[in-house]
Amino acid sequence: AEVDTSEWACEACPFDDGYRAKVSAGATNVSDDAARFGNYTGYDEEGAYGNLDGYGRYNKDGYRLDYSMENLGLESRAFGLSIDSAGLFGLNFGYREIPFRRFDTTRTIFAQPTGDSHTLPSGWVAAGTTGAMTALASSLQPRLIGSDRQIIDFGGFYDPRNDFRFYADFRRQTKDGVDITSGSSYAQASHLPRFIDYETNTVDAGVQYRAETFSVTLALYGSFFSNKNLGLSWETPFTATPETSVLRMAQQPDNHFQQVSLSGKYLVNHWDTVVAFLAAVGQGEQDDALLPYTSNPDLGAALPSSSLNGKVDTLNYALTVTSRPLEKLRARFSYRYDERDNGTPVTAWSRVIVDLLDSGQPEPNAPYSYDRGHATTSVEYALRDDLRVSAGYEYRQMNRDLQEVAEQTTNEGWGQLRWQPVAWFDLRAKGGASTRGVDRYDTTVAVSLGQNPLMRKYNLAYRYREYGEVVASIMPLESPVSFSASVLFADDDYKESLLGLNGSEEFRATADVSWAVSDSAFVYLAYGRDSLDAHQAGSEQFGFWDWSAFHEDRFDHLGAGVSYRPTEGPLSLRVDYSRGNGDTKIEYDSLSGGRNSLPELESTLDSLRVEASYDFSERLAATFSLRYEKFELQDWALVSPAALPNVLTLGAQPYDYDVVAAGIGIRYRFGENEITLAE
Amino acid sequence: RAADGDMPDYSRKGADTCFQCHDDQAMLAVFRTKHARPDDPRSPFGHGQLQCEACHGPGDDHAGRVRRGQERPAIPAFASNSTTPVEDQNAYCVECHQADTGMAWHGSTHDVNTLSCSDCHTMHIERDPVLTTATQAEVCFGCHQQQRTQSMKPYAHPVRQGKMACTSCHNPHGDTTERLLARSNVNATCYDCHAEMRGPFLWEHAPVVEDCNGCHNPHGSNQPGMLSMRAPMLCQSCHSQAGHPSIPQDERGLPANVPSALLLGQSCMNCHDQVHGSNHPSGSKLMR
Numbered sequence: 025a026e027v028d029t030s031e032w033a034c035e036a037c038p039f040d041d042g043y044r045a046k047v048s049a050g051a052t053n054v055s056d057d058a059a060r061f062g063n064y065t066g067y068d069e070e071g072a073y074g075n076l077d078g079y080g081r082y083n084k085d086g087y088r089l090d091y092s093m094e095n096l097g098l099e100s101r102a103f104g105l106s107i108d109s110a111g112l113f114g115l116n117f118g119y120r121e122i123p124f125r126r127f128d129t130t131r132t133i134f135a136q137p138t139g140d141s142h143t144l145p146s147g148w149v150a151a152g153t154t155g156a157m158t159a160l161a162s163s164l165q166p167r168l169i170g171s172d173r174q175i176i177d178f179g180g181f182y183d184p185r186n187d188f189r190f191y192a193d194f195r196r197q198t199k200d201g202v203d204i205t206s207g208s209s210y211a212q213a214s215h216l217p218r219f220i221d222y223e224t225n226t227v228d229a230g231v232q233y234r235a236e237t238f239s240v241t242l243a244l245y246g247s248f249f250s251n252k253n254l255g256l257s258w259e260t261p262f263t264a265t266p267e268t269s270v271l272r273m274a275q276q277p278d279n280h281f282q283q284v285s286l287s288g289k290y291l292v293n294h295w296d297t298v299v300a301f302l303a304a305v306g307q308g309e310q311d312d313a314l315l316p317y318t319s320n321p322d323l324g325a326a327l328p329s330s331s332l333n334g335k336v337d338t339l340n341y342a343l344t345v346t347s348r349p350l351e352k353l354r355a356r357f358s359y360r361y362d363e364r365d366n367g368t369p370v371t372a373w374s375r376v377i378v379d380l381l382d383s384g385q386p387e388p389n390a391p392y393s394y395d396r397g398h399a400t401t402s403v404e405y406a407l408r409d410d411l412r413v414s415a416g417y418e419y420r421q422m423n424r425d426l427q428e429v430a431e432q433t434t435n436e437g438w439g440q441l442r443w444q445p446v447a448w449f450d451l452r453a454k455g456g457a458s459t460r461g462v463d464r465y466d467t468t469v470a471v472s473l474g475q476n477p478l479m480r481k482y483n484l485a486y487r488y489r490e491y492g493e494v495v496a497s498i499m500p501l502e503s504p505v506s507f508s509a510s511v512l513f514a515d516d517d518y519k520e521s522l523l524g525l526n527g528s529e530e531f532r533a534t535a536d537v538s539w540a541v542s543d544s545a546f547v548y549l550a551y552g553r554d555s556l557d558a559h560q561a562g563s564e565q566f567g568f569w570d571w572s573a574f575h576e577d578r579f580d581h582l583g584a585g586v587s588y589r590p591t592e593g594p595l596s597l598r599v600d601y602s603r604g605n606g607d608t609k610i611e612y613d614s615l616s617g618g619r620n621s622l623p624e625l626e627s628t629l630d631s632l633r634v635e636a637s638y639d640f641s642e643r644l645a646a647t648f649s650l651r652y653e654k655f656e657l658q659d660w661a662l663v664s665p666a667a668l669p670n671v672l673t674l675g676a677q678p679y680d681y682d683v684v685a686a687g688i689g690i691r692y693r694f695g696e697n698e699i700t701l702a703e
Numbered sequence: 704r705a706a707d708g709d710m711p712d713y714s715r716k717g718a719d720t721c722f723q724c725h726d727d728q729a730m731l732a733v734f735r736t737k738h739a740r741p742d743d744p745r746s747p748f749g750h751g752q753l754q755c756e757a758c759h760g761p762g763d764d765h766a767g768r769v770r771r772g773q774e775r776p777a778i779p780a781f782a783s784n785s786t787t788p789v790e791d792q793n794a795y796c797v798e799c800h801q802a803d804t805g806m807a808w809h810g811s812t813h814d815v816n817t818l819s820c821s822d823c824h825t826m827h828i829e830r831d832p833v834l835t836t837a838t839q840a841e842v843c844f845g846c847h848q849q850q851r852t853q854s855m856k857p858y859a860h861p862v863r864q865g866k867m868a869c870t871s872c873h874n875p876h877g878d879t880t881e882r883l884l885a886r887s888n889v890n891a892t893c894y895d896c897h898a899e900m901r902g903p904f905l906w907e908h909a910p911v912v913e914d915c916n917g918c919h920n921p922h923g924s925n926q927p928g929m930l931s932m933r934a935p936m937l938c939q940s941c942h943s944q945a946g947h948p949s950i951p952q953d954e955r956g957l958p959a960n961v962p963s964a965l966l967l968g969q970s971c972m973n974c975h976d977q978v979h980g981s982n983h984p985s986g987s988k989l990m991r
Contacts, residue, residue: 027712027713027753027761029717029751029752029753029754030751031715031716032716032717032718032719032754033716033717033719034717034718034719034741034748034754035719036718036719036722037718037719037722037734037739037741037748037754038731038734039734039739039740039741039748040734040735040739040740063861063864064861064864064866065864079830086742088740094837100864100866102836110740110742110743110744110746111737111740111743111745111746120866122861122866173896185744185745189802189803197896204969205976206968206969206972206973206974206976207976207991208973208974208976208990208991213964213973213974215968215969215973222898222899224896224898226895232802234801234802234806238806239802239806247894247895247898247901249898249899249901251899255983271991272983272991273976273977273981273983273986273990273991274977274981274982274983274986274991275982276899276900276979276982277902277904277982279898279901279902279903281894281898281901283887287879288806289806289807289809289810291806291809298809298810300807300809300810300877300879301879302878302879302880304887306887308901308902308903310901310902310903310904310982312982314905314982314983314984315982315983315984316984317984317985318985327984332903332904332905332982334902334903334904334905335903336902336903338887338891340887340888342879342880343879344810344879345810346809346810346815354815356810356815358879360879360880360881362887362888364912364913366903366907366912368903368905373905373984373985373987374984375984375985375987376985377985387987389905389906389907389987390906390907390909391903391907392907392909392912392913394912394913398881404815424909424913426909427909447785447786473944474944474945475942475943475944476943476944476945476949478943479941479942479943481910481940481941482940482941483910483913483914483917483941501785501786508848510848510849512849523943524939524940524941524943525940532849532852534848534849534851534852536848550848550851552848552849552851552852552855553852554849554852554853554856556931556932558932558936558940560936560939560940562939562943562949562950562951563943563949564949564950564951565949566943566945566949571951573936573939573951573953575932575933575936577925577926577932578925579852579853579855579856579925581851581852581855583855591727591728591729602855604855604856604857606856606857606925607925608925608926608933610933610936612951612953612954614951614953616951617951617953617954617955620953620954620955621953621954622953622954622957623957625925625926625933627857627925629855629857655857657857660957660958660967661933661966661967661968661969661970663958663962663967663968667958667962667967668962668963668964668967668968669962670964671964671967671968671973673968698728699728699731699732699734699735701722701726701731
């Protein structure tokens with residue numbers, strides 16, 4: 025029907041106007057030091073933390089300014105600001121920090137706070153094994169392992185309300201802190217604090233042209249990475265010749281990458297056909313200065329080049345077509361191509377082995393390139409209004425150079441049934457199988473790399489895969505209870521691999537129940553299991569397989585919670601409980617060691633979060649939060665600094681903490697918050 | 704929304720008609736959203752637009768008088784269990800959002816799987832949870848429950864802590880990339896935050912340049928570094944050189960027996976620390 029809206033005055037419409045904000049200020053007390061509790065939250069140390077959160081908006085003459093604050097008092101703070109003019113243009117600014125806290129139990133003899141070199145403490149007594157390092161215990165000093173990522177975003181768009189839209193975004197990420205690296209000599213190694221000082225600048229910009237039936241976007245992407253530390257040197261704590269007492273490793277080099285892409289969609293006025301395409305070309309370069317072959321003054325030839333002149337070209341293109349030639353039939357075809365052409369020059373390098381020996385053999389670098397294509401086609405047919413059946417075929421081809429397998433092809437077929445007898449019930453079952461074949465596993469390449477010719481690397485090997493998935497959801501319109509569940513299995517069989525990964529089985533299951541007790545109360549219960557079993561074989565005699573191993577990985581998650589948010593009434597409450605239990609069992613069977621198993625790797629996380637607020641008035645409320653976390657980890661790999669005779673570790677201990685963070689605060693609303701119809 | 708000859712009549716007063724019944728805070732919260740900006744001519748509440756009926760369709764029948772016992776004629780409702788067909792629901796949204804999101808949506812994975820816009824987006828709310836980093840995953844996990852389980856594993860990206868969103872890596876409105884990735888492929892997506900791994904390095908580790916997922920599970924893992932298996936088993940799935948790479952690292956290497964540097968600490972990475980690639984001229988073994 026024609027409609028005349030000239031009389032639609034919208035007299036009662038409560039349009040947003042003026043200034044409005046909701047701001048919370050409070051204090052939180054954390055009961056204990058725990059790096060992992062502070063990981064990503066900023067609550068890593070015992071004590072009191074002040075905090076400020078909130079968001080606000082100001083509307084004036086068609087302009088809208090929004091801001092948001094999150095955890096301003098913590099090292100996980102975030103701040104956002106945006107302004108726009110009724111969709112004509114917009115600007116946004118964002119700042120956020122992500123604290124990564126890995127270990128607070130680590131200790132090292134290397135006490136340098138920052139920089140690119142480590143020196144031994146005064147009075148250090150070098151020895152051949154960690155157990156003989158007499159000054160070790162007295163020289164160990166605590167060293168936190170963690171870093172901080174700061175992200176600044178600035179961007180905007182201009183939409184002149186014609187056929188064009190312009191946008192540009194700039195992002196700067198910095199990351200600084202300390203990570204763990206390992207510096208090795210011939211048969212000894214030292215875990216070292218590695219100083220991180222990264223900066224990555226990213227630009228995304230583009231213009232979009234939009235018409236009634238098609239759109240095209242021309243986009244530019246640039247990413248520029250710089251690392252202020254070219255290398256890391258360290259004095260070895262082990263007995264060494266004077267020439268090899270200072271060793272050096274390279275750090276991640278500066279690099280940059282740019283890409284130009286053209287993408288778009290075309291809506292064909294026939295059979296509801298949609299054609300989408302993408303074409304992108306990119307180029308990456310890495311030309312950072314190289315370190316010398318060795319810091320040993322008696323060894324090392326001149327480098328053939330002072331930098332790598334590394335260059336990689338990328339090419340991506342894709343085409344997707346979906347169509348509905350019949351009311352009941354929907355078809356889809358897609359093809360994707362992805363190419364990495366590593367044009368880095370190949371040069372013969374003269375490796376110096378652990379700063380002691382010239383290898384005597386020139387070693388050419390191997391710049392790996394690949395191209396891969398992926399074609400898919402699928403059809404879906406509605407057998408009945410409530411039953412749809414789908415089938416698909418996929419073909420993948422991968423070409424590589426300088427590796428054991430030059431050409432790899434994968435053929436996959438699948439089928440799916442979807443049954444929706446009513447709007448609130450949905451059942452989907454899918455199953456399929458794929459075969460990944462190789463043209464030839466070139467053992468001459470493998471042997472040249474010293475590999476056992478029976479080894480089949482799992483990413484290159486022949487593989488047969490079967491998989492299936494069932495997903496069901498029940499959400500009755502009139503019932504307050506809803507239910508959903510899923511089960512997935514995938515079975516990989518590497519039938520032609522005598523050594524290496526022989527097979528793996530993946531299983532996942534989930535079940536969710538939620539109950540809307542009333543308009544203001546909601547309860548949920550969620551469960552999930554994720555497991556992966558893997559079998560592999562090896563040969564310590566460098567012949568036929570003489571050992572096998574079984575890796576059994578399980579994870580169970582249980583979540584439960586309640587939310588109470590009445591539209592009327594002063595109290596609101598949310599409680600969430602979560603338990604995650606991870607378990608890894610590794611069993612071996614070998615000629616030399618018989619059947620045995622490693623102790624279980626186990627983690628258990630219990631987490632409880634409570635958020636409550638009580639409104640004293642329309643503007644003022646008191647808030648309460650409680651975050652309880654208990655985490656236990658059993659991990660035999662984490663050992664004390666002198667546990668290994670030839671590796672000086674940082675002695676990180678398995679996590680075992682029990683922390684409560686309790687906070688109180690006030691929340692104040694500025695401006696008009698109640699939405700009332702105009703008189 | 705364009706008028707259609709087959710459609711019922713629109714109401715006489717637009718939104719003012721609707722407010723005679725629908726005046727609760729939850730409903731009125733739409734006035735805190737972009738959909739209710741009178742100064743934006745493209746907004747449903749922009750000048751000359753159809754207000755509530757822009758999305759909910761002509762409402763004259765719905766707003767009219769009904770006899771006692773007679774069911775009030777329905778208007779389109781936006782919800783995953785709504786009786787309004789998903790295609791009809793989405794048609795209302797895409798009609799205005801054709802130029803931006805709609806173009807990408809047509810034929811995308813979520814479109815083909817008949818998701819409605821309202822499965823993810825909440826329209827009558829000031830801050831749509833799916834557009835906020837801290838709350839987005841909760842929305843996505845409503846369907847992607849297996850990924851929720853994985854995100855709870857002990858080594859995972861900070862999705863659980865609300866510091867990363869699913870859209871940090873995926874483009875849910877559809878793209879021509881595999882698994883709706885935000886960039887051209889898996890590695891290019893990872894490099895957005897981990898550009899230090901991009902190289903090219905002088906000495907490359909062949910599988911690393913192809914697919915980070917060869918060794919890592921980005922949704923979460925029981926193993927440090929989000930590795931898909933524990934080292935040295937992961938490494939020994941591919942490396943079988945004579946000598947130490949071929950030796951089973953079993954209980955004999957535990958501290959109570961003869962502690963082995965091939966098993967404990969960082970396992971293979973005690974020496975081959977530069978597994979992502981080395982730029983050291985003597986680093987062909989990825990040790991420095």
